[in-house]
Amino acid sequence: MSERFFFIDYSRCIGCQACLQACAECDTHRGTSMIHLETIQRRDSVQTAPQVCMHCEDPICARVCPADAIKKTPDGVVQSSLKPRCIGCSNCVVSCPFGVPKYMAEIDQMMKCDMCYDRTSVGKGPMCATVCPSGALKYTTMEEIQRTRRGIPISAWKFGNEEVTTKVHVMVPREVERVNIDLVQIAPTPAPLPEDSYDVALMLEEV
Amino acid sequence: MSTDTKNRETFAGCAKTPKWRTDFPIEWEGDHYVSRREMVKFLTLGSLLLAGANWFTAFASGMLRRGSNAQRYIGSAAKLDAAGYILFRYPTDRDPCIAVRSADGTLHAYSQVCTHLSCAVVFNGQANTLDCPCHNGVFSVQEGRPIAGPPLRPLPRVRLQQRGDQLFATALEV
Numbered sequence: 001m002s003e004r005f006f007f008i009d010y011s012r013c014i015g016c017q018a019c020l021q022a023c024a025e026c027d028t029h030r031g032t033s034m035i036h037l038e039t040i041q042r043r044d045s046v047q048t049a050p051q052v053c054m055h056c057e058d059p060i061c062a063r064v065c066p067a068d069a070i071k072k073t074p075d076g077v078v079q080s081s082l083k084p085r086c087i088g089c090s091n092c093v094v095s096c097p098f099g100v101p102k103y104m105a106e107i108d109q110m111m112k113c114d115m116c117y118d119r120t121s122v123g124k125g126p127m128c129a130t131v132c133p134s135g136a137l138k139y140t141t142m143e144e145i146q147r148t149r150r151g152i153p154i155s156a157w158k159f160g161n162e163e164v165t166t167k168v169h170v171m172v173p174r175e176v177e178r179v180n181i182d183l184v185q186i187a188p189t190p191a192p193l194p195e196d197s198y199d200v201a202l203m204l205e206e207v
Numbered sequence: 208m209s210t211d212t213k214n215r216e217t218f219a220g221c222a223k224t225p226k227w228r229t230d231f232p233i234e235w236e237g238d239h240y241v242s243r244r245e246m247v248k249f250l251t252l253g254s255l256l257l258a259g260a261n262w263f264t265a266f267a268s269g270m271l272r273r274g275s276n277a278q279r280y281i282g283s284a285a286k287l288d289a290a291g292y293i294l295f296r297y298p299t300d301r302d303p304c305i306a307v308r309s310a311d312g313t314l315h316a317y318s319q320v321c322t323h324l325s326c327a328v329v330f331n332g333q334a335n336t337l338d339c340p341c342h343n344g345v346f347s348v349q350e351g352r353p354i355a356g357p358p359l360r361p362l363p364r365v366r367l368q369q370r371g372d373q374l375f376a377t378a379l380e381v
Contacts, residue, residue: 059233068231071238079235 002141007153009171012136015048019128026127034113035128053100053113055167061092076167081110097159279376292330297376304365309348310335316365317351323358
């Protein structure tokens with residue numbers, strides 16, 4: 001069997017949070033979910049997007065780590081921080097362009113998705129991809145994903161001038177070759193919000 | 208690798224990969240790699256430590272043994288002859304010993320602690336042996352060596368000295 005890859009298809013996500021639950025049940029980090037489920041423009045849309053670690057070829061989180069705590073395995077999986085080394089400085093948290101690493105204050109350590117290394121290293125699928133009911137997260141072969149999906153998998157990103165190649169693929173329309181993300185504005189959007197005191201979504205955003 | 212990354216690495220203007228990066232690699236394999244120099248260093252220091260520990264142990268045991276040359280009064284010869292044996296403590300109060308008069312009339316003393324599992328041996332006057340009741344170990348009175356049962360090492364011998372009617376323990380031979 002050819003090598004299996006992790007694919008994210010944001011358009012398929014239905015926001016069921018099964019991936020969060022499954023991730024939290026993993027043996028290596030019991031009770032703590034390493035996957036992020038982002039809500040996109042909550043007021044206008046019900047779209048959600050799961051975010052796992054993208055496992056960059058040149059992991060910036062490991063590059064900026066002053067304690068030498070983040071390591072990449074030979075199969076390209078960037079591991080969570082090593083417990084005896086991590087000093088909880090959060091350099092990785094602010095450097096990751098995907099916003100993946102989380103600083104856990106209660107254990108003073110960074111933890112992030114390691115693609116369920118205990119499972120994927122022995123041929124099983126990651127917990128989140130195993131339970132995803134809509135196929136937004138899929139762990140399968142390249143041929144299989146190309147056969148079953150309309151879009152194409154890509155792993156090239158551009159953040160400003162920084163080019164990033166990842167191990168995890170995302171499904172995009174056929175005409176897209178690379179995801180370009182330009183810096184638009186750093187300050188919070190000064191969007192004039194309609195004065196509707198009963199807008200629940202607005203209340204949530206304000207919280 | 209992007210152009211920016213390359214620029215960043217050549218920023219120092221010297222080697223492409225800085226020295227500190229080879230010492231702290233991102234790759235798992237590099238992190239686990241042990242160089243020949245590190246290995247030799249570990250072996251050398253480990254051997255030195257082991258040798259030092261051995262010397263220390265030898266020195267410490269020598270120190271302990273030196274303390275067992277003290278003289279100690281253990282009882283009267285008359286009492287020994289009456290009972291066939293006497294129990295005493297030598298070299299410290301926590302070391303039980305036994306002194307016996309064998310069938311041929313000679314005087315012997317041994318540690319009472321069986322060399323098998325540390326039970327107390329008792330004198331068997333009829334067989335002229337020291338018997339351990341726990342696992343039926345038998346030691347000869349003449350030499351203290353094991354002649355039956357599970358013990359393999361002889362009992363430590365205590366040197367005795369008779370001055371008139373008084374018996375003194377003078378040394379412990381381990």
